[in-house]
Structures are given as structure tokens and as C-alpha cells.
Amino acid sequence: MHKFPRFQEYKALFYRIILAYVFYFLARVLFFVYNSSLIQIDGVFDFFRLSYHGLAFDTTSILYINGLFILFSILPLVINAKKGYQTFLFYLYFVTNLLAYAFNFVDFIYYRFIFGRSTKASLESLENESNKAALFFNFLTNYWHVFLLFFVTAFIWIKLYKKVKITSTEKPSIKYFAASIACFFLIVALCVGGIRGDFKKSTRPINLLDASRYVTNPSQADLVLNTPFAIIRTWTANAFKKENYLSKEQVDKLIVPIKQYNNNSEAKKNIVIFILESYGREYSGAFNKNANIPDFKSYTPFIDSLAQHSMIYTNAYANGYKSIHGMSSVIAGIPSFKVAFTSSPYPKQKIESLVTTLKSVGYDTSFFHGAPNGSMGFLGFGNILGYDHYYGKNEFNNDAEFDGVWGIWDEPFFQYFNKTLTEKKQPFMATLFSVSSHEPYVVPKKYEGKFDKGTVNIHQTIGYTDFALKRFFAEAKKQPWYNNTIFVLVADHGNTIAYDEYRKEFNKHTVPILFFSPDEKYVGVNDDWAQQIDIYPTLLDMIGYKKPFRSWGRSLINEKQVPPFVIKYGSNVYQYMEGNYICTFDGKKVVGFYDKNDKAMERNLIKNRTPEMDSLELRCKAFVQDYMERLIDKRLTTVK
Structure with a gap:
């Protein structure tokens, strides 16, 4: 066993977060496959270049979504490696991740209609629909292949998650708690930087506009982005503010x-608008x-x-x-x-x-x-x-x-x-x-x-x-x-x-x-x-x-x-x-x-x-x- 306290746990946490990156990349590939006619990409190298820049946006989404999971994984406790606690982490991980991940799959189809990633406003547009069940069933029927892809992807993700198990039987000690507390603050600091989008002393976290910094055509920004990021960043964002460009x-x-x-x-003509x-x-x-x-x-x-x-x-x-x-x-x-x-x-x-x-x-x-x-x-x-x-x-x-x-x-x-x-x-x-x-x-x-x-x-x-x-x-x-x-x-x-x-x-x-x-x-x-x-x-x-x-x-x-x-x-x-x-x-x-x-x-x-x-x-x-x-x-x- 590695001598560093809780090494197995930190290794498993790293593996589980990396898995999320892998599946976000897969979602980006599938998003492009479904919408390749709407996004101008100049070959495989260009796709990987944009995907590389997309890592910053994936990082923000993944860390936001996994915030609780990471917190519970690194708390300086003595029960973290126990089977019951790991089962709790398993369900916390997949309930939050798969719910957010599903929005990427919705945009495989929805992007064709709005030419942009879904945002909070997209969710609000459903509030006034009284036939949500019928709309969902209709989407399921017509785009069954998207649902199939999602469930196959989720199944593979779960199987890979289970490949790494924690069997640590470490006994608590001063060294154990000291290392746990130090790692706790280090990981929290890394997560804060990742959520903001960089580790520099920037004035604001990255937002949707930042995706356009890396593109040669505006449509490419939607490939750089992911849908959970677009929803998260617009959830509390106020797009309405006064400007003072001119007098x-x-x-x-x-x-x-x-x-x-x-x-x-004056002619009081009837007006009929279709x-x-x-x-x-x-x-x-x-x-x-x-x-x-x-x-x-x-x-x-x-x-x-x-x-x-x-x-x-x-x-x-x-x-x-x-x-x-x-x-x-x-x-x-x-x-x-x-x-x-x-x-x-x-x-x-x-x-x-x-x-x-x-x-x-x-x-x-x-x-x-x-x-x-x-x-x-x-x-x-x-x-x-x-x-x-x-x-x-x-x-x-x-x-x-x-x-x-x-x-x-x-x-x-x-x-x-x-x-x-x-x-x-x-x-x-x-x-x-x-x-x-x-x-x-x-x-x-x-x-x-x-x-x-x-x-x-x-x-x-x-x-x-x-x-x-x-x-x-x-x-x-x-x-x-x-x-x-x-x-x-x-x-x-x-x-x-x-x-x-x-x-x-x-x-x-x-x-x-x-x-x-x-x-x-x-x-x-x-x-x-x-x-x-x-x-x-x-x-x-x-x-x-x-x-x-x-x-x-x-x-x-x-x-x-x-x-x-x-x-x-x-x-x-x-x-x-x-x-x-x-x-x-x-x-x-x-x-x-x-x-x-x-x-x-x-x-x-x-x-x-x-x-x-x-x-x-x-x-x-x-x-x-x-x-x-x-x-x-x-x-x-x-x-x-």
C-alpha cells in the first residue's frame, strides 16, 4: 500500500473526475456528428483544437456538477473508504452527472432549431406547456436513437466507474488527519480555479462569450461549449444592464x-396577421x-x-x-x-x-x-x-x-x-x-x-x-x-x-x-x-x-x-x-x-x-x- 494517507481514495477521485472529461468529449463528438452540416470544421486537427479549448468549459461544468461529490470524497473523516459511504458517493456521482449530461444529448436535436446551445431560457420556454408528457413521448418516439445513445453511454460510464474500487483499511492518526486537511484545502483551491475557468487573477469567471475567442467561424463556439455550462452560466446571469455607449x-x-x-x-382597415x-x-x-x-x-x-x-x-x-x-x-x-x-x-x-x-x-x-x-x-x-x-x-x-x-x-x-x-x-x-x-x-x-x-x-x-x-x-x-x-x-x-x-x-x-x-x-x-x-x-x-x-x-x-x-x-x-x-x-x-x-x-x-x-x-x-x-x-x- 502507498504510504501517503488516503492515496487510494485520491487516486479513485481523480479517476472518476477524468471519466467525466472522457464522456464530455464523447458528447462533443456526437454533438458534431448530429450537427456537422451547421458547424464549419476544417478537418480532424481543427476539431481537436476546438475540443482542447473546450476543456476549460468542460472543467467548469464538471466541477460545478461534482462539487458535492468532491466535497464528500475529501472530507477529513474516517468512514470515507467504507462500503456504505462509497455506495452513497456512487449514487451522488451518477444522479448529478447523468442529469446534467443528458442536456448535451437534447442539444443533438434542439441545436438544429435554435442554432445555439440551450440555456436557462430554453428551460423556461417549457413552463407554459400543459402537455409536457406528450411532448416528451413524442421526442422519445421520433429521436429514439438519442435516448439509446444516452443509455448506452451511461451504462459504459457506470461500468468504467466500478473498475476502480477502494479497499483501504488505513487507521486514523495525526498524519492521516493532517494530510487529509492539507489535501482538502488544496483540492478546494484547485476546484475554485477550475470553476472560474483559469487559475490566473482574472476579473470574472469564463462565460459563453469566451468560447468565441478560439474560433474562426462563430458556429464553432457551440462546439467549444457544452450544454450544462451554457445552462449554469445563464442561470443567474443578468443579460439586461444599462449601457452608456453614446449620448x-x-x-x-x-x-x-x-x-x-x-x-x-386614415383608413381603418382590418388587420389579419398570420x-x-x-x-x-x-x-x-x-x-x-x-x-x-x-x-x-x-x-x-x-x-x-x-x-x-x-x-x-x-x-x-x-x-x-x-x-x-x-x-x-x-x-x-x-x-x-x-x-x-x-x-x-x-x-x-x-x-x-x-x-x-x-x-x-x-x-x-x-x-x-x-x-x-x-x-x-x-x-x-x-x-x-x-x-x-x-x-x-x-x-x-x-x-x-x-x-x-x-x-x-x-x-x-x-x-x-x-x-x-x-x-x-x-x-x-x-x-x-x-x-x-x-x-x-x-x-x-x-x-x-x-x-x-x-x-x-x-x-x-x-x-x-x-x-x-x-x-x-x-x-x-x-x-x-x-x-x-x-x-x-x-x-x-x-x-x-x-x-x-x-x-x-x-x-x-x-x-x-x-x-x-x-x-x-x-x-x-x-x-x-x-x-x-x-x-x-x-x-x-x-x-x-x-x-x-x-x-x-x-x-x-x-x-x-x-x-x-x-x-x-x-x-x-x-x-x-x-x-x-x-x-x-x-x-x-x-x-x-x-x-x-x-x-x-x-x-x-x-x-x-x-x-x-x-x-x-x-x-x-x-x-x-x-x-x-x-x-x-x-x-x-x-x-x-
Whole structure:
């Protein structure tokens, strides 16, 4: 036996912690295998280079998760090596490790939808779902291979853990306790340094942004990270804080947060907004005519035909990556960045929006969503915005049309939408959030085989929702309110990617935006920058709303004060797009400028700055500064 006290125990502890590193590396390999088309890696050496940098993030996660296990393993006691105590350590080790480790496996699939590691906000998005068991069963059924991999990995991990056993029969002595206490403080110090991410005298622990220090392409940061780290670091992090980049006068001049239009005479048109679940821009032919994508195929024949009589925006983006982000962006003009506005401490305040402005001039306002009432947080946020009516699965009141997972099938719910609108007094504003173009990507049995299944799982459901829209418009045309209505079609975010063009960093989260009026007042194709937060001011401009209102977006039809732009958050940076360039900003400094056509971010132009780039930096900082101030100070109205 080794003469150093408790040598066997420390050796076993080291072995058990090293095992965690091995399995975190395995999770990183599997994560890349599942998402290799979305993460640009230049060969095996590049993968191992990024994995090496990932060790710091793995260390933080492993030490956080194993904190209690390590503590109980090194306490200067006399029972540590006993069988009962070791059994206790075994269960403590695997309950904590496997629970955290499982989140890596969830992101094998979930990453395809949000293009980032899951965070605390991802967990919060499930809070409002009443059918969690059904969603879990659906995930288990469709992605059984992920569960199988997890259980096989867990089984191997447990077998390897048991390879090293402790059989020490050391007797307590002064030397035993002195060495135990010394090792206790040494190991605690090492753990503190490991949790912070380094052993230097740094000012703060490493966070998600630090992963971007080692990458040549932003998507690589998600390979450097692991999901437990992303959740831990965002659990108590406050992503909302005031900034002071510029003077208030500069901010107001650069982004004009209070808008007022006098471009059109007042016309109390009805407004009907379809926010289409997961309806990424890549699925519709009308929005890809000039994309030059080899073998491109459209799955939206009706939208393509409607687009010929509409004003469409072919270079539009979502201002978030979840459904609730789409609602806040489209209806209230409030984007979501690192942490969603709706998941922040600040949504419960007076919010000027499309709902409040239209209600002030006599509109009836309604929100429709075929899922169980409250799903996605829509009912709660709808109440904050002040919708007069909410229509969900409860109001539809026919579970024969329930898809078994998310809600009422789109076709019957769209017909219910039409019927309910026909019963309303004009003018009205109604928002419908669709359901069916969503995982598990199935259609009603009577339509199986009718829609092209295409090349990725979502394609047939895109076709089904397009068909539901066709049926809706066919019936709506017969109604007295139809000719006095402006229709808007927009996606909440994208989904499964079929074409390499849309795997490029700056083509992620692209959405279609379409305005249709039966009188065809607005018809054409616009390739300028556009975004979800522009819909709110555009509609107010179209109906001749004359009062001032708070809006970070711009009217897409008449705006003169603010140039076309897009702001979104991805790969741990703000991405500000305007004119000829795209600016990436980490909240403290600009980290890149890219040509607007360099959607894959292959050439950073930051060393060759131009006056136009300087202007983008100022506008990006002005936007972030005003956004944070207004949210925190509860000034989401026309109050200046």
C-alpha cells in the first residue's frame, strides 16, 4: 500500500473526475456528428483544437456538477473508504452527472432549431406547456436513437466507474488527519480555479462569450461549449444592464425610437396577421427566385401565387429564435437577444404595441392559437399586451381535430379563425399563430401522401399549412370584411435546413414577410434589409395612424428617417446588418465586419474599416443602449 494517507481514495477521485472529461468529449463528438452540416470544421486537427479549448468549459461544468461529490470524497473523516459511504458517493456521482449530461444529448436535436446551445431560457420556454408528457413521448418516439445513445453511454460510464474500487483499511492518526486537511484545502483551491475557468487573477469567471475567442467561424463556439455550462452560466446571469455607449441625443438621432407618420390618409382597415410556425424563408419559392440555390424546390404553391399580388420582402429576418420571440417582435416590435425579453424580469409593464395603438382608435383585438390555452406563453404575454380576446384549443372545443401533441390541425383551426372573424364588428385586428408546421412533422391521416415529403422532415407539414392557408383565403374571400383587410404572413423563426445556403451564419433565422391587400395597393418585391420588428410600424403607416408611437423598427413602405437594417443575436454576438456590411458586436467591442454577401463569414474586414462601417457600429450601439434603457426603466411607450 502507498504510504501517503488516503492515496487510494485520491487516486479513485481523480479517476472518476477524468471519466467525466472522457464522456464530455464523447458528447462533443456526437454533438458534431448530429450537427456537422451547421458547424464549419476544417478537418480532424481543427476539431481537436476546438475540443482542447473546450476543456476549460468542460472543467467548469464538471466541477460545478461534482462539487458535492468532491466535497464528500475529501472530507477529513474516517468512514470515507467504507462500503456504505462509497455506495452513497456512487449514487451522488451518477444522479448529478447523468442529469446534467443528458442536456448535451437534447442539444443533438434542439441545436438544429435554435442554432445555439440551450440555456436557462430554453428551460423556461417549457413552463407554459400543459402537455409536457406528450411532448416528451413524442421526442422519445421520433429521436429514439438519442435516448439509446444516452443509455448506452451511461451504462459504459457506470461500468468504467466500478473498475476502480477502494479497499483501504488505513487507521486514523495525526498524519492521516493532517494530510487529509492539507489535501482538502488544496483540492478546494484547485476546484475554485477550475470553476472560474483559469487559475490566473482574472476579473470574472469564463462565460459563453469566451468560447468565441478560439474560433474562426462563430458556429464553432457551440462546439467549444457544452450544454450544462451554457445552462449554469445563464442561470443567474443578468443579460439586461444599462449601457452608456453614446449620448441620448445621438441615440435618438440614430435610431429614432419614437416614430410618427403622415404618409397616408386614415383608413381603418382590418388587420389579419398570420405568424406561421417554423416557416423559414427557404421553403418558399417566391422568396428565393434570386437565391441561385441548385435544385431549389418550393413547398408553398399557394404562398407563391399570393406573393404575385403582394408586397414581399426577400431579405427579412426573425429578431429571435423561439415562438414567443416571434410574437413579441411582430406584435410589440420588441426583439430578443441573448436572453428573451419575455424571459427577463421586465415583460410585466405597460407596452405600446400594435394591440394598444389599434385599440386606441377603436379596433377589436384577438389572438388565436390552436394549442392548449397558455401554451408557449402566448396567453400570458397576450394579456400583458392587452388583447381583447384569446381563442385557443379550449374555445375551438373539438378534440377530434387535436393532433395529439401540439394543438388543433391548421386547416380546421384556420376555418374556425375565418368563422370567428366574420362574426366580429369591424375594424378588427387578429393574430393567428399556426401549429402544424412543427415537430413531429406529421399531417392528418386523410392527407397522408398528399404533400411532398421533400428532403427534410418539415417539408410535408410546410405544404399542409400552405394548403390550410389556401382553404382559409378561399372562404375569406366570400366574407364582407375581406376587401377591407390587410393580411400579413410572417414566420416566427426557421426550422430544419435543407440547403447549404441557409446553413451560413448570416442566413440563419431568415423569414418571409408578405403584405397582401385585396385592392393590391402594395405589390412588388423588395430585397432591402427587413425584419419582424418592422411589421408593427409598417401597418400603422399603411392605415394612416397619425399619433407618435414607440418603435425600434421602421416602416417598410415610406420610412425616410432610418435606413433599412436588421438586428439579431447569434453565435454570442449582436449582428447588425445595414447597407453593404454586417457588424458583429459582443456588447463591449466590435469583433467583425463582413460584406453583406459574405453570409458564411469567411472574410472579416475589421482591419479595413470604412466610414460606413463606423456608422454601423454607432447604430448598433445606439440600438442596444436604448433597448436596455427602455426595458429596465419601463419606458416601452411614447414616453421619451
